[in-house]
Amino acid sequence: MGSPSHPAWIVPVFLPHLGCPHRCIFCDQHLIAREATPPTPDEVRTRLEGFFRMRKRDRGRRREIAFYGGNFMGMTSEQQEAYLPGLITGEMWAGAFTEPESGSNIATIRTNAVLKDDRWVINGQKVFISLVQNSQRIVVMARTSPYDPQHRTHGISLLLGDLPDDAVRAAPFKKLGNHFMDTNRVYLTDYAVPAENIVGEEGKGWGPLYDVLNPERIILAAAAVGTGNLCIRKAVEYGLERSPWGRPIGSYQALQHPLARARVHLESAKLKVYEAAWLYDQRRDCGIPAAMAKYSAAHAALDAADWAIQVYGGAGYVIDSGIERHWRNLRLYRMSPVSDEMTLNYLAQHDLGLPRSY
Numbered sequence: 312m313g314s315p316s317h318p319a320w321i322v323p324v325f326l327p328h329l330g331c332p333h334r335c336i337f338c339d340q341h342l343i344a345r346e347a348t349p350p351t352p353d354e355v356r357t358r359l360e361g362f363f364r365m366r367k368r369d370r371g372r373r374r375e376i377a378f379y380g381g382n383f384m385g386m387t388s389e390q391q392e393a394y395l396p397g398l399i400t401g402e403m404w405a406g407a408f409t410e411p412e413s414g415s416n417i418a419t420i421r422t423n424a425v426l427k428d429d430r431w432v433i434n435g436q437k438v439f440i441s442l443v444q445n446s447q448r449i450v451v452m453a454r455t456s457p458y459d460p461q462h463r464t465h466g467i468s469l470l471l472g473d474l475p476d477d478a479v480r481a482a483p484f485k486k487l488g489n490h491f492m493d494t495n496r497v498y499l500t501d502y503a504v505p506a507e508n509i510v511g512e513e514g515k516g517w518g519p520l521y522d523v524l525n526p527e528r529i530i531l532a533a534a535a536v537g538t539g540n541l542c543i544r545k546a547v548e549y550g551l552e553r554s555p556w557g558r559p560i561g562s563y564q565a566l567q568h569p570l571a572r573a574r575v576h577l578e579s580a581k582l583k584v585y586e587a588a589w590l591y592d593q594r595r596d597c598g599i600p601a602a603m604a605k606y607s608a609a610h611a612a613l614d615a616a617d618w619a620i621q622v623y624g625g626a627g628y629v630i631d632s633g634i635e636r637h638w639r640n641l642r643l644y645r646m647s648p649v650s651d652e653m654t655l656n657y658l659a660q661h662d663l664g665l666p667r668s669y
């Protein structure tokens with residue numbers, strides 16, 4: 312476990328969510344995970360039992376659990392014991408961070424939580440929050456003390472609540488793609504959660520949140536590479552069959568080169584994914600490789616999907632071909648969970664050592 316070719320901890324944990332009987336994007340997206348010889352559900356259960364047998368001190372090092380479509384966080388041992396079995400067996404969680412006004416500048420969120428007796432009472436509005444309609448839990452990022460421009464991230468807390476709840480109203484968006492999940496405007500009105508349902512320390516939720524972001528980037532980059540490869544495979548199959556001029560269109564260099572080039576970029580991105588996953592597994596800093604993996608995978612996969620549509624010709628524009636949806640779904644990764652521009656801002660600052668530009 313933990314070798315670069317097998318991003319061990321990340322893969323087994325999110326795989327149980329992949330047993331989807333429908334042809335949803337989860338199935339297509341995690342091809343990297345499949346290549347890495349995914350464990351069976353029994354193996355996952357065994358790993359989880361092993362996790363709970365660990366000494367608490369050791370467990371702390373493994374406390375971040377990643378799964379796509381929900382979120383994970385730094386949890387206490389008690390919280391882990393209460394929540395991880397549900398997560399592993401397919402419980403869905405929503406993560407409510409983004410707000411209409413603050414957008415990418417997430418430290419300036421306005422949703423607030425006040426401790427009343429033994430409950431946090433949360434009020435505010437969130438936007439683009441996925442899976443709220445189908446989740447059993449929600450992690451809400453809220454201010455528990457006012458914004459201080461000198462210490463921008465102080466006073467932010469992560470609060471965990473159950474769903475559904477009348478105090479959480481969700482209005483779904485119609486979207487370009489990713490129709491397998493709901494994405495919502497969310498209104499929180501006096502949403503009360505138990506005082507102990509705080510993730511990390513009060514006012515210091517930024518740390519646990521950051522623990523989420525790197526594996527989320529790694530997983531989404533893996534998903535993008537998998538989807539990009541799927542598109543190439545479909546394009547090659549189609550290119551070998553379709554022969555409007557008497558020989559397969561796949562024999563034309565005009566189509567071969569872009570597909571081959573897309574493969575080069577996908578393979579390069581995949582190596583970056585494995586590097587970042589391996590560093591993460593080793594508990595080493597993986598921020599820069601994770602950002603690079605997500606950026607390069609998103610672009611490589613989108614290019615692959617675009618060329619797959621081109622190879623299909625008119626058929627590629629038709630929904631029944633099953634190819635255009637990959638392009639629509641992949642387009643998201645250039646802006647979420649972190650946009651291209653914010654990724655490059657981060658790399659310019661932390662990889663190149665240039666002054667922070669935002």
Ligand SMILES: Cc1cc2nc3c(=O)[nH]c(=O)nc-3n(C[C@H](O)[C@H](O)[C@H](O)COP(=O)(O)OP(=O)(O)OC[C@H]3O[C@@H](n4cnc5c(N)ncnc54)[C@H](O)[C@@H]3O)c2cc1C
Nearest residue numbers: 406407408409414415439440441494647648650652653669
């Ligand atoms: C389908 C979908 C699902 C989502 N799911 C979730 C979810 O489950 N939970 C959640 O909390 N959020 C979710 N999001 C929100 C997503 O993370 C944000 O959309 C994303 O972080 C960008 O924020 P924004 O849309 O407010 O863009 P804005 O911040 O308004 O930015 C708009 C544009 O300006 C650029 N920009 C902004 N600031 C800078 C800067 N300083 N320098 C250069 N360029 C800049 C951005 O890169 C972007 O191109 C989801 C979004 C979508 C579309």
